[in-house]
Amino acid sequence: MEKSSTNPTDKTIGHGDDPRQPQQETERRAKCRAKTDLFVNRFLNGHPYLCRMTDISLSGARLVAINEPRITPAPAFMGLQFQLPGRREVIIASGETVTSDNGRNGCTVGVRFTRLPATAVAAIEALAAEPQSKPCSRLSEPGG
DSSP: EEEEOOOEEEEEOOOOSOOTTTTOOOTTTTOBBEEEEEEEEEETTEEEEEEEEEEEOSSEEEEEEOOOOOOOOOOOEEEEEEEEETTTTTEEEEEEEEEEEEEEEEEEEEEEEEEEEHOOOOOOHHHHHTTBBBBOOOOTTTOO
């Protein structure tokens, strides 16, 4: 579901009426994802911290923290600033943390976009359509 903001160039990618409601497991990663390897500024409490984006879709992205302090409690909402491959514009988006893991590969954060400019939507769709992108998750057919 898309909702228009007051700015006609922005679109908010919605995930239900109440963002505090848990998402059903069947909706998880329903969008096509593109593998990426790019730097992102993640703004926490107004301060930018360097992260690496490992994949992106219209609904969100996976980030790996490179240089950020341990903030307790961790902020749920963040600002993001990044540039997609082959694009000139810098995308400024907003998101909320949906998963966080301190594994052996560093701190990874799953982010759901709460505000994504319309220009970014087209760029992410094009990136996700490229052959190296992960296929869209599909719900299995009954009996199949």
